[in-house]
Amino acid sequence: MALASHLSQALFPAASPSAAAGALLASTSPLPVRHLLQLHAHLLRTGVLLLSPTAASAFFSVAASSLPSLRALAVLQHHLTAASLPSTFCCNSILRCLSESDALSFLRRMRTLGRRGNAFSLAILLKPCRTLSHARQLHANVVIEGHLRDSLLATSLMRSYAICGVGDCARKVFDEMVMKDTVAWNVLITCYARNKRTKDTLWLFDEMRRGESEVKPDEVTCILLLQACTSLGALDFGEQIWEYAVEHGYGCELKVRNSVITMYTRCGCVEKAYQVFCHTPQKSVVTWSAMIMGLAANGFGEDAISAFEEMSRSGVVPDGQTFTGVLSACSHSGLVDEGFRFFDMMRYEYKMMPNVRHYGCIVDLMGRAGLLDEAYELVVKEMKVAPDATIWRTLLGACRIHGHVDLGEKVISHLIELKAQQAGDYVLLLNTYAAAGDWEKVAEVRKLMRENEIQTTPGCTTVELNGELHEFIADDASHPRKAEIYGKLDEINRHLRIAGYVPHVSSDLHDLDSEGKECALTYHSEKLAIAFALLVMPQRRPIRLAKNLRVCVDCHNFTKVFSGVYNRLVIVRDRTRFHHFNGGQCSCNDYW
DNA sequence: TTAGGGTTAG
Incomplete structure (x- = not known):
């Protein structure tokens, strides 16, 4: 404030442009907006801004450092003329302070006044760019100004396209790049992964590994790919990435290990996740939370709570996501009192x-x-x-x-x-x-x-067999082995009835009588998928199913009894969680 | 001359 008042005194009313510039250049600390606007009005009124580019430049430098997110600068820029336009260096410092659209309009204003901007200007503009039309304008600038050879600038452009969700544009920039380093590959992978082009993401890994260039996947590539496998539930591919990471010396990286733990739990392999977890020496809150959430999603609520307690004993402080994990463990496993205890703990003990x-x-x-x-x-x-x-x-x-x-x-x-x-x-x-x-x-x-x-959405269950996905919907008649599958399902039904399975008729919506409802339930997609798996998969191998909706109560009962009678481990991933059926039991209690 | 920019854990 003292500085502002000093400046005002120095400039009001008859300070010469050089005195004004001198005073402004001497100022090192930020000014409040009110003083800045007063100063600007005064500089305009007295002609200082027009007469002295040095003073104008100094003024905008002070303004830029004073106002981190400055709408006012956008207003000020309209008073700029060719004569009062600060140097490119100074313009760049102004650009850094503007919002995405204000910065673009400032760049346009610069061009109108005959100043083109440089690679620095484009780098500054690309950083916050999150709008497709802006990304396109900047892309045009990068090309026109001949900066496409600047790989950092090109990667920055790809990143903006990735944020805007246009993978093809990012790929185009990538293909035109002269030097494609690992970061450029990783940004392209991020782009595909963000846009749910998971298979393309996995292809890129192969392309990178087998390509002739020097560039090879690094630990960031592994993390990105593990995330893609997590969202796809691609266990085999995830394991390949993990093997690659270990072979290439990234197996000890904590971020990689945490991603592996998540990948395994999201593919229903809690034991393997637990192995990685146990062999991780320096567990962070992220490591613990990943394991707790993984146990919770797979229905091992009590184990998730034990893990939480062990974490607390080891001195690691839980955060918001740890509590999300432990609370969802309680809700998925029906541990009502425990859930309320943790909810109180987070609010009153940890003040969250x-x-x-x-x-x-x-x-x-x-x-x-x-x-x-x-x-x-x-x-x-x-x-x-x-x-x-x-x-x-x-x-x-x-x-x-x-x-x-x-x-x-x-x-x-x-x-x-x-x-x-x-x-x-x-x-x-x-x-x-x-x-x-x-x-x-x-x-x-x-x-x-x-x-x-x-x-x-029709209920749909998929089974993976030798890398191929077999899809079933209720009353499905499209599978080439339809007759065998329906025959097998009838046989399973007979065995399960003897073992005490009774159809849960209210699981069906139609207003039918009890017998009619039983018929409608018989050919739900999960049951068809189980019959198919029993036909084609070797004994002892777990049957892994993925259901797009929630598993219905009847199918849940059916699978529970099935796992006991046929002595098969069945792992079902539905929209919200995993169900592990084994020996006539399921990992989630009192499923409704 | 000065200044700038890209990927990454639950």
């Missing part, structure tokens, strides 16, 4: 503010305990953060279980308000009415769905 995901777990737990109205009150009155669609969906799921029709209707209205309702939500509401036996309402919702052209 719960986020939407933490509340989501608590709402799920309350739903399990039948505390539906209390859960609704919590969401509406106590939550410090705005509830998202997932929270409402969780509560809607609990309404279905308990047949709480009134609350279900209230919850769906919140989803509609959020404009977030999906076909699955209407199905949940439909199920709620079905659970309450209100077939008239079921028909009403069906009509509503038809009128609004709401398409439901």
Whole structure:
């Protein structure tokens, strides 16, 4: 403030341009916006800004360092003329302070006044660039100014395209690059991975490994690819990456190990994840959280809690994600009291503010305990953060279980308000009415769905066999081995009935009599996939299935009994978790 | 002359 006042005194009212520039150049500390604007107005009024490029340059330097995110500079730039335009060096320091669109308009203004900017200007502009049209404009500039040989600049451009979700543009820049280093490859991989082009991502690894260039995958490449395998559930490929990492000396990198732990748990291989975890000497909070979340998602709730306690004993402090893991362990395994204990611990002992995901777990737990109205009150009155669609969906799921029709209707209205309702939500509401036996309402919702052209996602189960995916939908008749599969399923059904399996008829929505419902349940996609796996897979190998929706209660019971009668380990990954069926049991308790 | 920019763990 003292400096600002000194400057004002030096410049008001009759300071010469050189005195003004001198005073401005002498200032080293930032000025408040108010003083800066006063100063600017004065410099304009007295003509200093027009008469002295040195003073203008000095002024913008001070302004740039004073105002980190400066809308005012965007206004100021319109007063620039060719004579008052600061040097490119100074312009770049102004560019660094502007928002994405203001910086672009400033660059255009510079060009209008005959100043082109340089590679530094483009580097500054590309850093915050997150808009496709801006990326395209900057791309044109990079080409026109002949900077395509600058590999850092080109990589920066690829990164912007990656953020904008246009993989093909990033690839084009990559293909035109003269020197493609590992970072450029990694940025391209990130781009494909972000845009869910997972298979292309995996191809790039092969291309990199087998290519003739010197560039080989490094630890960052391994991390990126492991993440891609995680999202794809590609166990075999994930293991190849892990082998590569170990062979090339990246096996001890903590970030790589943490990614491997996640990859294994997300592919349902908890034991292998645990092996890697145990052999990791310096476990960070990320390592512990990855293991805790992995155990939770696979239904090993008690083990997740033990891991949390061991982590605390070892002196590692939990963070928000650790609590997400341990709370979801409690909710997936139905450990209601434990869940509330951890929720209190995070709030009162660790003084953490719960986020939407933490509340989501608590709402799920309350739903399990039948505390539906209390859960609704919590969401509406106590939550410090705005509830998202997932929270409402969780509560809607609990309404279905308990047949709480009134609350279900209230919850769906919140989803509609959020404009977030999906076909699955209407199905949940439909199920709620079905659970309450209100077939008239079921028909009403069906009509509503038809009128609004709401398409439901058909349940689909996949089995991987020798790298090939076999897909099944309910009552599927498309598989070439259809007759054998249906025959096998009938045989399995007979055996399971003897062992005590009884179809869970309310799992089906149709308003049929009990016998009709049994028929409709018989050929659900999971059951067809299990019959197929039994036909084609060698004995002792675990049967791994992936289901796009939630496993229904009847299929859950069916698979549980199946795992005991046929002595097979069945691992099912559905939309939210893993189910490990073994010896007539499942890793998740009281599944609804 | 000065100044600038790219990838990475749960």
